[in-house]
Amino acid sequence: MQESENTSKSAKIGSTNIELLDGGRTSDHIVITTCQRNEGAEKQESSDETDIEDRLLSAICKGGRLGAACYTLQTGELQVLEEIMDSGPEHQIFQSLYRQTEPVRVILDSKSQNTFIDVVKNAVFHNGEMTDARCKLFFVSSKDYNYEACKRRIYSLALPGEPSACSEEQRAIFLRTVLDFSQTMSVHALGALLRYLDLNWSNLNMDLHTKPHFMTLKRISLLDIVLMDEDTYRGLQIFNTQAHPSGFKRGVQGSNKEGLSLFHLFSKCYSKVGQARLRLLLRHPTTDIETLRQRQDVIEFFMKPQSDSIMRNICSSLRYIKNVNGILAKIKALSAKAFVWKSLYNTLYNAVVISEICENARRASQYLDKIASFDTNKLYEMALYMNRIIDFDLSKSEGKFTVKVGVDADLDMKKQTMASLHGLMSETAKVEMERLPSFIEECTMLYMPHLGYLLGVRAWSDHLTLEQKELPDMKFMFQNNDYIHYKSKGCEELDMIIGDTYPEIVAHEARIMMRLTTIILDNLATLATLIDMCAELDCLIAISKVCKEYNFVRPTLSTEKVIQIKQGRHPLYLLTCDNFVANDAESSREAGFVKILTGPNASGKSVYMKQIGLIVYLSHIGSFVPADSATIGIVSHIYSRIESTECIAAHMSAFLIDLKQSLEHMVVNGAPVYLYRAVPGSVESSFAGQLAAASGVHRTVVDRAARVRQAIANNKLPEANPRKARLYNMIQRMKHELLQTKYN
Structure with missing residues (x-):
């Protein structure tokens, strides 16, 4: 300047x-x-990274088999769902996929079966009311799902990392390594999505001069997912997104905030890719016991005091890790500003550093060993090229890609x-x-x-x-x-x-930039894989910090049908109260699988059930659990039906209302003091009278209710209510006087 x-x-x-x-x-x-x-x-330098990711989801379900494909506009990422059984009328797999991707557009075959269309509409429009204005549903002709046409579109797909100057046969072999063409539903969904992007790109991107960029093509699988419906996620308070109180800002993307929830408790990631991966991890509890044990090993390692220095070094590098697909999408489209190149270099450099740091911890966990063993030679060369070619200081001051002196x-x-x-x-x-x-x-x-x-x-x-x-x-x-x-x-x-001297300089540097971009894109798959591993590592470190702070313990995972919890606690009470009564829970063949929980109102039944559900859920994402010990059998489904009405005037979430009802000691009017301890047996009294008196109900009403209850217990009719008799006589007298007045 x-x-x-x-x-x-x-x-x-x-x-x-x-x-x-x-x-x-x-x-x-x-x-x-x-x-x-x-x-x-x-002008201040703007951030190169945004939280906004607009995704398009294409889905098709025929014969009980679901195929789907997803595209992210900002990053150019393509994801294809491995074909999976998804029977109606619930179509739970699609509902789980929809919650994971959070699309802004859903593309559907106009001739899909009615039950599937109903489920999609319910997911998009929330029972017919379009409360989420971001997502829209589009029906396309069934011709767009023609298998051969879809196959041809996929074969014409240009992806970074494919062999250079390869023949059509070689390209077909390359594409078969990333997509199973025998899965017809997946091919249908991906082909329809590619056609939709071609036809609507100018409206989606608001640019007539560009075309869709595809940075990666990944296969995703839901074969191992623990199925949970949205009521369970809401009831267990895993997520608690709160809309902005202003009607003007309500519904605007980015205006919502996270309330008291498990996601809020674990939100301690250092990178935005880690934060995004944490949301995905919580949306995908898994039945893969080997994956869960690997995550537990990582969490256990970072909970140890001797691991603090390694964790600090990793976290200092995680701050610079960005979404490389989004960065390279801008670079490939030649719309990247100077600081975007700096972000790419920082990401590349720090990803290699994290891999080298994990060398000192590879024996502690198979996952850490996988990161340490990652072949970073190509990534190191890429970082070396960038450092030797790009003058980052001049690029920042001049606002453009600038080449160092001595390169050309x-x-x-x-x-x-x-x-x-x-x-x-x-x-x-x-x-x-x-x-x-x-x-x-x-x-x-x-x-x-x-x-x-x-x-x-x-x-x-x-x-x-x-x-x-x-x-x-x-x-x-x-x-x-x-x-x-x-x-x-x-x-x-x-x-x-x-x-033309100045334009010649710009064109010359642009040619160098394009050659460098080609080298980076050739190794994009390698870099993206390492970034993905770093993002998950960021999540596990964040979870380990919470587990260490609140003394969570490692649960024993089992393939048997058993849930055994000793002195379990609700993980979210830690943020809301000072005292909590821990409880045991056991479900097995010997102890029985079905439990009937009885107790008076506000005695803690709901919180007790929620804490069992949350402990089981935490075990299926690889986390430690709030208990003295726990043995958890792998489950395929977690469902709950726990509803609480939120009170806006009281400024409390449903969860806070539950805690307030369960944990406040009622000491007025002789109300009982609950110990919140679950024990075998049955409750002989509901304490309804004491609760009514504590809530301000008039004493005469409480006493009358007690007399009626006693009479019913003795198989007798209760004595007449003298107040009711007087009221009856008064009504009869008024009726008689009104009739006389009418006839006179």
Whole structure:
């Protein structure tokens, strides 16, 4: 950034901004420098990463078999679901997939079976009411799901990492390594999604000059998922998304916040990819006992005090890990800003560092050993290339991809020529600013192919006539949106002196950038795999911190039908109260599988049931559990029907209401004090009278209820209520008087 001042006017010379479009060609113009009358604050560098990920989900279900494909607009990631049985009418697998992907558009075959359409509509529209305005449902012709047509679209798919200059047969072999073409439902879903993207890309991306970029194609499987419906997720408070209280902001993406929930408890990840992976991990409890034990080993290792230094080093590198698919999608589309390249380098470098740090812990866990054993040679070479080629400091100051001196001799020569003329351009901008009328606050020096250097001025008023656009000593050229372009004397001098030197530098650096991009894309699959492992490691470290802080223990996983919990606790009570009565729970062939839980209102039944469900759930994501010990048998489903009405006026979630009812000691009017201990046997009294009295019900009503209950227990009719008899006599007397008045 260069700045200059004179006695009459203050001018600021902005940095160069280069815009490139697909194919390496320059855009309609190249901004050389900007001059302002009043010096302003420099713009802050924006973040290169966004939380927003818009996904499209294509699904087809026939004969009880589900196929699906998903595409993320921002990152170019393609995911294909391995074909799986999903019978109606519930279609639980699709519901789990929908909650994992959280799509903004669902693409459906118009001839799908009715039960499947009903489930999709219910998921998208929430029982017919379109409360989630983000997601929309689109029906496409069944012709789009033709198997051969879908197969041809997939074979035409261009993916990074495929063999260069390969034949059609070689490409087919390559695609078969990432997609099983015998799974017809998956082929149907992916082919229909690709066709939808081709037809609607301009509307989705708001750009007529680009086409869909596909960075990766991954297979995802739900064969191991523990099925849970949304009522169970809500009842167990695993997620608790709260809408913004303002009606104006309600429904706006990013306005919601997470309330008291298990996700909120574990949200201690250092990277955004880790945070996103945590949500996916909580949405995908697994029955794969080997995967669960590997996660437990990692959590156990990081809970040890001697692992603190390793954990700190890993966490310091995790901060720089970004979604490389999103970064490379921008780079491939030639829309990446300078700091995006820096983010890619930081991600690449720190991913290699994390792999090397795990060398010291590889014996503790098979998962850590997998990260430590990862072949990072190609990634190291990529980082070395980037460090030797890119001048990150100059890229930041100039706002464009800038190559270091010494990389290319021809480029260095062009830059030396340009450096000697850079002062001339700055001086030209200042001179032109002096010539312009005082009501113009800013001018831009830009270069356009075939027209040379031009002076750009923002329109100072709306609906200017051609005569009003004329300026002294300036030749009006054209107006583009808000900017009016002129050919000035200074521009003509630059055409003569500099010519095409600057565009040649930009084009030369663009060619180097494209060669570097090709090398990176060739190794994208390797980098993406390591980033994915780092994201899961971030999740497990976050979970280990919570487990260590609250003294969770490692559960014993079993293939037997058993749930045995000693001194179990509710994991979310830790955030809301100081005291909690722990309880045992046992379910087995010997102890019985079905339990009937009885007790008076507000004695803690719901919280007791929830804590059992949460402990079982935590065991199926690989976490430790809040108990003294636990043996958990692997289950295939977790369901609950626990409902609580939330009170907006009380500013409490349903979970807080449950805790308030269960944990507050009622000491007014002789109310009972519950010990919240579950014991074998049955309850002989509901304590309804004591609870009613404690809630403010009049004593006469409570006493009358007690007498009625006693009479029923003795198989007798209760004595007449004298107050009721008096009321009856009064009504009869009023009735008699009204009738007499009518006839008289």
